[in-house]
Amino acid sequence: MNVSSCLNKIVLVGVGLIGGSLVLDLKRLGKVAQVVGVDVDGDNLQRALERGVIDTAQPLDAAALDGADWVLLAVPVAAMPAVCRTLAPLLPPETVVSDVGSTKRSALAAFRECLPRHFPRCVAAHPIAGSDRSGALAAQFGLYRGKKVIVCPHENQDAGCLNAVATLWRAAGAEIWQMSAEEHDAVFAAVSHLPHLLAFSYVHQLLDHPQGTHYLQFAGSGFRDFSRIAASHPQMWADIALENCDALLALLNQQQQQLNHLQNCLQTGNRAALLRYFAEARAVRENWQDSA
Ligand SMILES: NC(=O)C1=CN([C@@H]2O[C@H](COP(=O)(O)OP(=O)(O)OC[C@H]3O[C@@H](n4cnc5c(N)ncnc54)[C@H](O)[C@@H]3O)[C@@H](O)[C@H]2O)C=CC1
Numbered sequence: 525m526n527v528s529s530c531l532n533k534i535v536l537v538g539v540g541l542i543g544g545s546l547v548l549d550l551k552r553l554g555k556v557a558q559v560v561g562v563d564v565d566g567d568n569l570q571r572a573l574e575r576g577v578i579d580t581a582q583p584l585d586a587a588a589l590d591g592a593d594w595v596l597l598a599v600p601v602a603a604m605p606a607v608c609r610t611l612a613p614l615l616p617p618e619t620v621v622s623d624v625g626s627t628k629r630s631a632l633a634a635f636r637e638c639l640p641r642h643f644p645r646c647v648a649a650h651p652i653a654g655s656d657r658s659g660a661l662a663a664q665f666g667l668y669r670g671k672k673v674i675v676c677p678h679e680n681q682d683a684g685c686l687n688a689v690a691t692l693w694r695a696a697g698a699e700i701w702q703m704s705a706e707e708h709d710a711v712f713a714a715v716s717h718l719p720h721l722l723a724f725s726y727v728h729q730l731l732d733h734p735q736g737t738h739y740l741q742f743a744g745s746g747f748r749d750f751s752r753i754a755a756s757h758p759q760m761w762a763d764i765a766l767e768n769c770d771a772l773l774a775l776l777n778q779q780q781q782q783l784n785h786l787q788n789c790l791q792t793g794n795r796a797a798l799l800r801y802f803a804e805a806r807a808v809r810e811n812w813q814d815s816a
Pocket residue numbers: 537538539540541542543562563564565568598599600601603606607624625626627650651652653654655656657658659660662757760764
């Protein structure tokens with residue numbers, strides 16, 4: 525794939541927030557002549573056509589893949605093996621394949637097991653940008669400007685394909701970081717997946733409370749900030765939680781110890797310990813905000 529000139533064709537499988545936003549930018553930049561959209565949701569494809577996110581909607585078959593420079597997989601992480609199995613007999617030899625999923629050991633496993641002959645040309649990537657919105661209507665220009673994209677090279681990686689994928693993300697304004705899939709999954713379990721689980725769990729505390737609905741009427745900005753990510757897509761997060769479940773189980777155990785500590789401070793009325801605990805957390809949050 526020659527990324528210094530305009531790509532002939534991108535096949536986008538999963539025309540939602542993440543894939544849709546990238547192709548919108550690449551089209552506007554004149555980096556691609558044609559975007560073919562593939563999606564299991566026909567209504568979503570229709571909306572994508574109307575908004576100009578994709579140029580045509582097609583099934584994932586030989587005609588769709590004919591002349592494709594890049595197949596961009598932007599489906600829920602659990603759909604990756606099935607999509608890769610469908611792709612296997614259809615992929616032209618020169619086509620580059622990459623994904624955007626939130627878990628990277630699972631993406632590499634799907635590439636390795638379901639696309640063994642194409643494996644060197646498969647690139648695992650993850651943009652650290654997005655929101656709690658989903659579908660083609662959520663796709664937006666400029667989503668990746670100034671945002672990080674993690675790429676996770678593997679044992680048989682074709683360096684040219686890795687560079688080509690990185691160049692396209694950079695064109696959309698992203699900053700590329702490289703790490704192993706193992707490190708990626710440990711990092712994002714801690715800074716992304718666990719917070720989502722905690723937000724879901726906290727909202728459940730209200731749901732299960734007999735007066736929860738009544739209490740919610742009085743919730744303010746603290747509730748809004750803390751619970752925003754509990755409005756994220758349930759299927760997407762169930763997939764992520766299960767694909768990164770070993771890392772998450774260890775972190776949930778550590779989180780329970782944090783809650784035990786808080787409980788202990790309250791039970792013993794230990795104001796000094798509470799102050800220390802809150803001040804340490806506040807400093808971490810303030811430093812992060814200054815550097816983010
Ligand atoms: N939402 C976010 O903030 C972020 C999401 N991601 C990852 O990006 C991927 C896509 O997420 P979003 O764009 O947010 O989701 P989305 O729900 O907006 O888009 C996914 C699309 O894939 C389609 N789809 C599902 N199964 C399919 C299949 N087997 N074949 C074809 N299409 C299929 C759905 O109908 C949907 O239109 C996920 O793997 C997610 O983990 C990565 C970074 C951020």
